[in-house]
Amino acid sequence: MASTSPIDYEKLVQTYRDNLEVQTRGFSPGAQWLExxxxxxxxxxxxRNLVEAAxxxxxxxxxxxxxxxxxxxxxxxxxxxxxxxxxxxxxEIETSHYLLRLRQMKKAAxxxxxxEAYRHALWIRSGHEKHHKLPSAxxxxxxxxxxxxxxxxxxxxxxxxxxxVAASFQADKAAGPALSAAxxxxxxxxxxxxxxxxxxxxxxxLEYRLxxxxxxxxxxxxxxxxxxDPLFQKAQEFVAGIWxxxxxxxxxxxxxxxxxxxxxxxxxxxxxxxxxxxQKVCDAQSEHLLRYAGGIKVVDAHKDYAxxxxxxxxxxxALKRKATLEMERALRNQCDSRLEVFSxxxxxxxxxxxxx
Amino acid sequence: xxxxxxxxxxxxxxxxxxxxxxMDRVQAWxxxxxxxxxxxxxxLTRTCNYGCHYCYAMLQENExxxxxxxxxxxxxxxxxxxxxxxISLVSDGESTISPVFVHACEHGKKKGIAMACGTNGFVLTxxxxxxxxxxxxxxxxxxxAGERKRYAEIMGVKEEWFDRxxxxxxxxxxxxxxxxxxxxxxxxxVLMPEYADQILPLAELGKELGVDYLVIKHCSDNxxxxxxxxxxxxxxxxxxxxxxxALSTDTYQCTVKWSKIQAEGTRSYQRCxxxxxxxxxxxxxxxxxxGMLFNEKYKKFHIGNICEERFKDIWAGDRYWEVMNxxxxxxxxxxxxxxxxxxxxxxxxxxxGLVKGTHQLNRGSKPPAHLEFV
Numbered sequence: 001m002a003s004t005s006p007i008d009y010e011k012l013v014q015t016y017r018d019n020l021e022v023q024t025r026g027f028s029p030g031a032q033w034l035e036x037x038x039x040x041x042x043x044x045x046x047x048r049n050l051v052e053a054a055x056x057x058x059x060x061x062x063x064x065x066x067x068x069x070x071x072x073x074x075x076x077x078x079x080x081x082x083x084x085x086x087x088x089x090x091x092e093i094e095t096s097h098y099l100l101r102l103r104q105m106k107k108a109a110x111x112x113x114x115x116e117a118y119r120h121a122l123w124i125r126s127g128h129e130k131h132h133k134l135p136s137a138x139x140x141x142x143x144x145x146x147x148x149x150x151x152x153x154x155x156x157x158x159x160x161x162x163x164x165v166a167a168s169f170q171a172d173k174a175a176g177p178a179l180s181a182a183x184x185x186x187x188x189x190x191x192x193x194x195x196x197x198x199x200x201x202x203x204x205x206l207e208y209r210l211x212x213x214x215x216x217x218x219x220x221x222x223x224x225x226x227x228x229d230p231l232f233q234k235a236q237e238f239v240a241g242i243w244x245x246x247x248x249x250x251x252x253x254x255x256x257x258x259x260x261x262x263x264x265x266x267x268x269x270x271x272x273x274x275x276x277x278x279q280k281v282c283d284a285q286s287e288h289l290l291r292y293a294g295g296i297k298v299v300d301a302h303k304d305y306a307x308x309x310x311x312x313x314x315x316x317x318a319l320k321r322k323a324t325l326e327m328e329r330a331l332r333n334q335c336d337s338r339l340e341v342f343s344x345x346x347x348x349x350x351x352x353x354x355x356x
Numbered sequence: 357x358x359x360x361x362x363x364x365x366x367x368x369x370x371x372x373x374x375x376x377x378x379m380d381r382v383q384a385w386x387x388x389x390x391x392x393x394x395x396x397x398x399x400l401t402r403t404c405n406y407g408c409h410y411c412y413a414m415l416q417e418n419e420x421x422x423x424x425x426x427x428x429x430x431x432x433x434x435x436x437x438x439x440x441x442x443i444s445l446v447s448d449g450e451s452t453i454s455p456v457f458v459h460a461c462e463h464g465k466k467k468g469i470a471m472a473c474g475t476n477g478f479v480l481t482x483x484x485x486x487x488x489x490x491x492x493x494x495x496x497x498x499x500x501a502g503e504r505k506r507y508a509e510i511m512g513v514k515e516e517w518f519d520r521x522x523x524x525x526x527x528x529x530x531x532x533x534x535x536x537x538x539x540x541x542x543x544x545x546v547l548m549p550e551y552a553d554q555i556l557p558l559a560e561l562g563k564e565l566g567v568d569y570l571v572i573k574h575c576s577d578n579x580x581x582x583x584x585x586x587x588x589x590x591x592x593x594x595x596x597x598x599x600x601x602a603l604s605t606d607t608y609q610c611t612v613k614w615s616k617i618q619a620e621g622t623r624s625y626q627r628c629x630x631x632x633x634x635x636x637x638x639x640x641x642x643x644x645x646x647g648m649l650f651n652e653k654y655k656k657f658h659i660g661n662i663c664e665e666r667f668k669d670i671w672a673g674d675r676y677w678e679v680m681n682x683x684x685x686x687x688x689x690x691x692x693x694x695x696x697x698x699x700x701x702x703x704x705x706x707x708x709g710l711v712k713g714t715h716q717l718n719r720g721s722k723p724p725a726h727l728e729f730v
Binding site: 222257320328 | 416622623624653654655658677678689
């Protein structure tokens, strides 16, 4: 069953309200599948309720036409933020309306047992898993495998540090789509990492990669794999199993100093080129972060791991603090994933305290 | 080693962490709940009347605000409300020169918070000590030399100031004994390898003055090494350090922070989990997870300012947890991003081991002294 023509959201809400006022028994907002739906003052919550009702009626897709004014500012962003994890969403911008098309709702619904912040990334990956099989081991490499209910995780490692060359996950019948998708991403994450780093930080990386930053996490305090979702505990069990089998657990492995560092491409660029690339990202972000253009200047990028920025204009200090962290995320996404963002250093002008 | 010394060392953990004695809060943290800091390390001002050559505060400059009586009163009220257990007035300024110093000690104690202070001790005259010692859990004098000439050189002051400080310490010890106060009085030497000639004179002086302990610690440096600390240089003075420790008696504990000195500035962990338990606040009122991140350079970590906003609101706010979560995420690597051997180092080590499942949190059979200072 699928919705044939777009639902007129405002009309639907109006019908609901009208019925609420005149009907005593047998209340319904209209079509049969809408019986489960209750609108909400919050438009996003209201749309989510609508999608849930459609899903319960075994529909796989839905189209909704909604006034831009109903959604409010940053409508497209707000709609994606609120509905992305419910299916494959496209938002068409019309003169006064948005036309929402949500597809693959059944597939997305398979992830409802996973906490919301991780659903979207998991269902996007689900069905597209690539890491099913490992290359054969040769003289320099060996395969380590660990089986648990849900599947078998295997890694091909080489050298004394047991650096991961490749990884695979073979799901069994007990594996749900979420575990398969998560383990597939874990296979990707661990490549080129020493096994000690895998053991210490792979699941933290997995959780972070899957987390949707637009969604408020279920955890109020510090997010750790153990409190983020049971899925990560399962992933950690696979990692622990491989670690045990590697034999490294009984050896003195020393301190893990692994850090991928900046990419070769970034390191090879001249400081002026790096500054230019960073400035471009800053210019693109200023309006969004500070609410005015040209407010973030790159001072220098002569160190290949660092960018120093300076704020211009009168944005409040709290906004600048937040913007610095946001800026770092943008620069890591668009320039180099290991960039650290610094602001201009302030020197101590005390006449007593002296630097050497 | 006599049983009495073992007892003394057991009571005063000077080279370790007491986080294992706060399992209720650690469990809440692991469950993802918002936990209040156990300890806050802060200053009441950024200013200092000394000019110590090793001073890390020179690297911590940030936009200044004044912590006045209203600000500190509200702050202490908020700390008590959310469950902060101890506040140490140490951090990046000399708190005793703030006009609100005595009030802070009194009011904090009145609100049920354990209060402590790290100071150069210069303005803590007998009358001032009479006022504050009853309210303090510990008072630690920063003194990096045992001889007046070297004191003046290392701490950037006149030689006479050494005499003043020594007299002040004598008075503190006398007041403590006279009134039977529980306040622990100690000395701290921040040691650069080039101050090695002062280790034994200071250890002797501490014994003579009758303080409870002398702790000798490494000098922290920032990630660029601006203070020029030669961490390899410590290995050459291990024998002198051991000789100083041997001066310990039943009532005087001389302790070297071996774990940090021997670490030579390295960290075994990459995530910083300690900041929510051991928070730092600058003498400007700036709330940041760590003192090493006070400088404006680290604006991305700056959370708020108690001179502008109530601390309980800062703590409950999104920004606080955004920054704390950043430190716990793969976005952050303490081995690359931080200076050496921060205040949270031992807590970080313990919690990192706990998260990785490689270590349990250790605790002895008897609760140590100063549990509120993690």
